[in-house]
């Protein structure tokens with residue numbers, strides 16, 4: 001018998017909304033409940049492309065807007081074979097940021113939204129996007145804000161606007177990240193439980 005494919009769950013949202021915290025918690029919970037689950041993150045700073053991205057984000061190296069956009073996308077493409085194999089092998093994938101961040105952060109700089117979409121056309125389409133929001137006063141309470149390139153209040157507001165344009169209610173779920181870590185986890189876990197038990201059919205491609 002062929003194993004049922006795993007589901008692709010993507011976390012998106014502005015900086016410090018709690019994505020990494022919730023991705024780790026969800027992956028743990030899924031494993032405890034007997035599901036196969038793997039956690040991946042973009043940018044994957046461990047590859048040679050990821051290293052260039054890391055230097056760019058840490059303000060150690062400059063790149064043109066077009067080049068860094070294409071490198072973020074290439075960093076996803078270099079992971080597609082691995083993701084396909086894991087999903088077809090029955091593993092659920094929890095992904096910390098994906099193509100939507102790619103588009104939102106570049107378009108927030110004023111780049112053309114349609115141009116920004118093109119390099120990610122054909123990536124595996126998520127079964128569910130958990131889009132995390134955070135109110136302004138909660139965001140300023142959270143640690144480390146302001147160290148990396150994009151961590152400025154006005155810029156984050158622009159990013160949020162683009163995410164709102166990309167929002168597709170057919171597979172996005174908005175989760176308010178203002179609550180405690182456990183409260184937010186409960187909301188996410190119920191949304192994800194529905195997807196895990198649904199028959200989502202074969203893997204699909206983005207856009």
Ligand code: T5A
Nearest residue numbers: 015016017018019020021042043072101102105150180181
């Ligand atoms: N980017 C990314 C692009 O421009 N193009 C792309 O294609 C991609 C993929 C790095 C940057 O790259 C840009 C977007 C980013 O600017 P990153 O590595 O994902 O992306 O960024 P990080 O800095 O790792 O993560 P974030 O800033 O996005 O934070 P998270 O993951 O949303 O938040 P998290 O979980 O780390 O939590 C932040 C702090 O808040 C606390 C945590 O303990 C932590 O201290 N916290 C809470 N405190 C109270 N209550 C809660 N419920 C809390 N949840 C978390």
Ligand code: NA
Nearest residue numbers: 019020021096
């Ligand atoms: Na993160």
